[in-house]
Amino acid sequence: MTKTAVGRRLTERELKAWRAFLRAHSSVTRALENELVTAHDLSLPEYSVLVTLVEAPEHRLRMTELADRVLMSRSGLTRLVDRMQSDGMVDRFRCPGDARGMHAVLTDLGLQRLKESTGTHLRGVREHVTVKLTDEELDQLHALMSKLSCCERLAVGAGARVQIENGQDAL
Amino acid sequence: MTKTAVGRRLTERELKAWRAFLRAHSSVTRALENELVTAHDLSLPEYSVLVTLVEAPEHRLRMTELADRVLMSRSGLTRLVDRMQSDGMVDRFRCPGDARGMHAVLTDLGLQRLKESTGTHLRGVREHVTVKLTDEELDQLHALMSKLSCCERLAVGAGARVQIENGQDAL
DNA sequence: ACAGATTTGTTGCACATGCAAGTATCGGTT
DNA sequence: AACCGATACTTGCATGTGCAACAAATCTGT
Numbered sequence: 001m002t003k004t005a006v007g008r009r010l011t012e013r014e015l016k017a018w019r020a021f022l023r024a025h026s027s028v029t030r031a032l033e034n035e036l037v038t039a040h041d042l043s044l045p046e047y048s049v050l051v052t053l054v055e056a057p058e059h060r061l062r063m064t065e066l067a068d069r070v071l072m073s074r075s076g077l078t079r080l081v082d083r084m085q086s087d088g089m090v091d092r093f094r095c096p097g098d099a100r101g102m103h104a105v106l107t108d109l110g111l112q113r114l115k116e117s118t119g120t121h122l123r124g125v126r127e128h129v130t131v132k133l134t135d136e137e138l139d140q141l142h143a144l145m146s147k148l149s150c151c152e153r154l155a156v157g158a159g160a161r162v163q164i165e166n167g168q169d170a171l
Numbered sequence: 172m173t174k175t176a177v178g179r180r181l182t183e184r185e186l187k188a189w190r191a192f193l194r195a196h197s198s199v200t201r202a203l204e205n206e207l208v209t210a211h212d213l214s215l216p217e218y219s220v221l222v223t224l225v226e227a228p229e230h231r232l233r234m235t236e237l238a239d240r241v242l243m244s245r246s247g248l249t250r251l252v253d254r255m256q257s258d259g260m261v262d263r264f265r266c267p268g269d270a271r272g273m274h275a276v277l278t279d280l281g282l283q284r285l286k287e288s289t290g291t292h293l294r295g296v297r298e299h300v301t302v303k304l305t306d307e308e309l310d311q312l313h314a315l316m317s318k319l320s321c322c323e324r325l326a327v328g329a330g331a332r333v334q335i336e337n338g339q340d341a342l
Numbered sequence: 343a344c345a346g347a348t349t350t351g352t353t354g355c356a357c358a359t360g361c362a363a364g365t366a367t368c369g370g371t372t
Numbered sequence: 373a374a375c376c377g378a379t380a381c382t383t384g385c386a387t388g389t390g391c392a393a394c395a396a397a398t399c400t401g402t
Contacts, residue, residue, distance in 0.1 A: 130189065
């Protein structure tokens with residue numbers, strides 16, 4: 001068992017785990033998004049940007065770094081920051097040391113919006129996720145999830161490369 | 172401990188588990204999507220529709236039922252099926268018993284596309300997910316994920332209702 | 343048998359998202 | 373100092389997505 005069979009269909013066990021994973025993510029994520037939008041008119045990615053910035057030194061981060069951390073493509077982040085900037089939640093400044101780079105910086109309004117909404121979001125995470133699990137299960141979850149993501153380039157742009165490394169089907 | 176504290180920030184444990192969950196989903200999902208698109212020009216939602224249909228009796232399903240199973244909104248599914256229909260992968264037929272309803276039905280081409288791509292996808296799931304976990308861990312994963320999604324209405328349209336049931340912030 | 347509530351699926355709309363290509367800058371090499 | 377490959381970010385484009393509103397059909401209770 002567990003003989004790493006390649007080229008065959010999934011076992012019942014694999015299939016159930018995998019599908020439950022997809023369902024859980026969809027269900028939790030949707031609930032959180034809905035709550036955040038209806039209560040504070042903030043999308044989950046927007047919230048994610050705010051949190052990431054507030055945790056960063058000086059409340060600022062390079063675009064690329066920010067994109068990686070909020071799990072979005074660079075172009076996606078560019079647009080998101082565009083919108084958030086025109087809503088006044090972040091500003092953009094050219095990097096001092098590197099004229100190519102841009103810093104996204106949290107504004108006062110951004111901080112305020114974050115403070116307003118963080119209660120809702122954390123309550124949501126607790127309600128939809130952590131309350132349903134014991135401490136041991138939370139540790140299990142962390143361990144399992146870490147195994148799933150640690151080996152990939154997290155950067156989004158790496159998609160094509162991953163494909164090629166995996167070989168087999170590529171072009 | 173595990174005292175279901177409401178109204179406070181997340182513990183380290185909660186935070187790590189939650190973020191790992193998001194990262195894992197993003198990383199795995201992106202990899203699978205990339206592989207499927209580059210190898211077979213098929214998106215993950217498209218693949219999901221094909222699989223869901225092939226598993227259904229007579230390879231056909233009501234639109235709403237299909238939307239629920241592939242974790243999409245109805246409108247999203249309508250559009251997706253539109254595209255897949257014009258690509259010849261599915262057909263649409265009016266329901267015999269209920270003139271409101273539509274059946275989405277897998278076509279021969281759809282079945283063929285599924286057969287072509289299923290190897291890639293399953294290999295991807297194994298490679299990015301199940302190979303990294305033992306059988307026990309797969310069972311853990313299934314157990315954990317089931318706890319996360321079972322209590323919510325899975326139907327997408329229920330977003331607003333969930334919001335209200337959860338109370339607190341809702342209007 | 344009929345009015346009203348419900349359910350089903352589709353569309354108008356606005357917005358989100360990623361890829362590929364484009365522009366600007368950096369850094370190392372010659 | 374001029375070049376060339378790498379890096380950072382932005383845009384054109386195509387596509388995906390959901391909500392709210394809608395039309396059609398069904399169901400329910402009287």
